[in-house]
Amino acid sequence: MAMSLRAQDLVEPDDGAKADSTQWTRLEKRLYVSWASRDVHYAKTAVPLADCQSDTTVYAWRGERIGIEAVLFSPIDAGKLKLQLQSPRKASWLRQAASAHFLRYVLTDQFKSCGAHPTDLPPYLIPDVIDTQNELHVPAMQTRPVWLTIDVPRNAPPGEYVLTLSVSGHLKKHNLRLRLVVCDRTLPAPADYGFHLDFWQQPYAVSRYYGVERWSDEHFNLLRPYMELLARGGQSVVSAILFYEPWGDQSHDKFSPMVQTTKRRDGSWAYDYSIFDHWVAFMLSCGISKQINCFSMVPWDMTFRYYDETQGQDVELKTTTSAAEYRELWTSFLKSFATHLKEKGWFEKTLIAMDERGLGNMLDAYAVAQEAVPGLQMALAGNYHAELADKLADYCVAYGQHFTEQELSTRRERGWTSTFYTSCAEREPNIFTNSSPAEAAYLPLYAVVHGFDGYLHWSWLNWPDAPLTDSRYRLFPPGDTFVVYPGPRSSVRWERFMEGVQQAEKIRILRAEYQERHNETALARLNTALKPFADSDHFDGQTLPAKIDALERVLNTPQ
Numbered sequence: 323m324a325m326s327l328r329a330q331d332l333v334e335p336d337d338g339a340k341a342d343s344t345q346w347t348r349l350e351k352r353l354y355v356s357w358a359s360r361d362v363h364y365a366k367t368a369v370p371l372a373d374c375q376s377d378t379t380v381y382a383w384r385g386e387r388i389g390i391e392a393v394l395f396s397p398i399d400a401g402k403l404k405l406q407l408q409s410p411r412k413a414s415w416l417r418q419a420a421s422a423h424f425l426r427y428v429l430t431d432q433f434k435s436c437g438a439h440p441t442d443l444p445p446y447l448i449p450d451v452i453d454t455q456n457e458l459h460v461p462a463m464q465t466r467p468v469w470l471t472i473d474v475p476r477n478a479p480p481g482e483y484v485l486t487l488s489v490s491g492h493l494k495k496h497n498l499r500l501r502l503v504v505c506d507r508t509l510p511a512p513a514d515y516g517f518h519l520d521f522w523q524q525p526y527a528v529s530r531y532y533g534v535e536r537w538s539d540e541h542f543n544l545l546r547p548y549m550e551l552l553a554r555g556g557q558s559v560v561s562a563i564l565f566y567e568p569w570g571d572q573s574h575d576k577f578s579p580m581v582q583t584t585k586r587r588d589g590s591w592a593y594d595y596s597i598f599d600h601w602v603a604f605m606l607s608c609g610i611s612k613q614i615n616c617f618s619m620v621p622w623d624m625t626f627r628y629y630d631e632t633q634g635q636d637v638e639l640k641t642t643t644s645a646a647e648y649r650e651l652w653t654s655f656l657k658s659f660a661t662h663l664k665e666k667g668w669f670e671k672t673l674i675a676m677d678e679r680g681l682g683n684m685l686d687a688y689a690v691a692q693e694a695v696p697g698l699q700m701a702l703a704g705n706y707h708a709e710l711a712d713k714l715a716d717y718c719v720a721y722g723q724h725f726t727e728q729e730l731s732t733r734r735e736r737g738w739t740s741t742f743y744t745s746c747a748e749r750e751p752n753i754f755t756n757s758s759p760a761e762a763a764y765l766p767l768y769a770v771v772h773g774f775d776g777y778l779h780w781s782w783l784n785w786p787d788a789p790l791t792d793s794r795y796r797l798f799p800p801g802d803t804f805v806v807y808p809g810p811r812s813s814v815r816w817e818r819f820m821e822g823v824q825q826a827e828k829i830r831i832l833r834a835e836y837q838e839r840h841n842e843t844a845l846a847r848l849n850t851a852l853k854p855f856a857d858s859d860h861f862d863g864q865t866l867p868a869k870i871d872a873l874e875r876v877l878n879t880p881q
Contacts, residue, residue, distance in 0.1 A: 335791040341367035341463035346397040355496035358393040361867040363448040379501040381878035385476035385509035392468040400460040403491040425467040426451035430755040430800040436746035480506040515556035518776030524784040526575040553609035560605040566627040568618035583628040615675035643686035656694040675701040743778040755793040755801030766822035844881035851876040
């Protein structure tokens with residue numbers, strides 16, 4: 323579904339960097355076209371390569387989504403260039419499964435920390451946005467990366483295929499040849515991935531950006547392609563908001579409640595679940611259906627907004643988790659909510675979720691919830707506490723923290739989920755726009771080697787003012803608040819992260835097969851390839867791309 327953009331987002335930004343003419347004058351006056359590394363942020367005004375590569379080979383399982391990068395550059399004005407894909411008639415499915423688009427540049431800087439974003443850091447451009455365009459004017463002394471995506475069908479015949487990327491314009495036409503080797507292995511559909519993926523959704527940014535009313539039919543229509551793209555990555559969880567703004571001033575767009583809570587004149591409580599029901603049903607229709615996490619019994623500022631009939635207006639209850647009014651508010655709400663969830667058939671998959679709350683608050687909230695609705699499941703993304711490991715059905719700990727082997731075993735036996743997350747606190751690895759692209763692919767592998775079930779990140783599309791031109795925000799590192807761009811346009815970060823999730827799925831499948839067949843040699847080879855991803859204390863981003871490539875070779879040549 324194509325979506326119109328705001329006028330200010332149609333013009334690509336300029337960081338003021340000028341091309342070094344001495345680099346460019348050494349080149350012949352022609353267009354250069356080459357396959358390129360996905361692990362490099364190619365500068366817009368620099369010569370990117372010493373040698374051009376016109377042929378390459380990639381391997382894939384059936385059902386896998388793969389991304390390949392190319393780069394175009396010219397010391398003279400190359401004019402308008404058009405990307406086209408060609409394949410032999412016997413492999414017509416390949417051309418239909420592939421797409422090629424120019425990468426769009428967006429502003430970033432070197433901020434990698436929590437708190438207010440400094441205003442004195444020099445911005446620079448990185449190619450992260452996978453644009454919808456396959457035609458673009460490339461001026462003199464400019465570099466332009468291209469992203470080629472192939473969604474290999476799950477019924478594709480194994481074998482070798484050739485796909486040609488043609489670049490044509492008023493200069494000489496160039497062809498890049500891609501040899502695709504489809505392995506005799508099949509990934510499950512994303513909805514059936516074993517990897518537990520939890521990117522929190524932010525539907526309010528979409529309504530603000532496109533200027534439509536929240537929760538209108540138009541809003542949901544605009545949201546669908548974004549949530550389907552999230553589902554394509556294997557997303558497991560629906561994020562739902564119970565009371566106004568669980569995160570205070572953290573987000574650019576305020577999180578309005580999906581449940582309207584009213585205190586009647588007689589002191590009793592009433593609840594309207596219509597928005598919540600519509601949102602959850604909508605997300606299920608997009609393919610995200612395993613779990614519903616509802617925020618939050620413990621918001622960051624411990625304030626709960628509801629409508630008071632006596633006063634005829636919204637009021638705010640500022641309280642603590644140990645207060646009597648807190649127990650009254652949540653006991654009534656949870657009893658009603660549980661009844662409603664059971665009527666909808668959603669009770670077993672719904673959890674009351676919190677974010678980065680302390681042990682005391684969590685224990686208080688847990689006690690209130692279990693007294694109100696025994697067996698109600700709860701979730702936390704926060705620091706590790708042994709006292710919570712046997713209470714929370716979904717427990718996500720910060721990068722570098724770990725459960726004990728016994729805790730992981732017990733939680734796995736109960737069918738509970740144990741994951742990890744990164745935030746502004748991790749300089750690397752992460753998925754900021756200033757992060758190395760390989761770091762996104764690494765995060766799911768870190769989950770695998772440390773026994774986690776998956777990964778959590780706090781923001782899917784929590785856009786700042788102009789996300790297509792500037793990834794910076796008044797808080798947090800650039801790109802920390804979103805991974806997908808308006809359009810929807812995917813990103814190099816998101817595509818590389820999906821690559822890591824698919825590698826995690828391959829590992830899960832092959833381990834199970836090797837263990838069932840008692841193939842100790844193959845299992846040892848796989849585990850050896852995974853060892854370089856285990857050390858979080860000495861993260862080495864420099865050699866990471868080579869380690870990921872080595873693992874991929876092992877996964878694509880199973881024994």
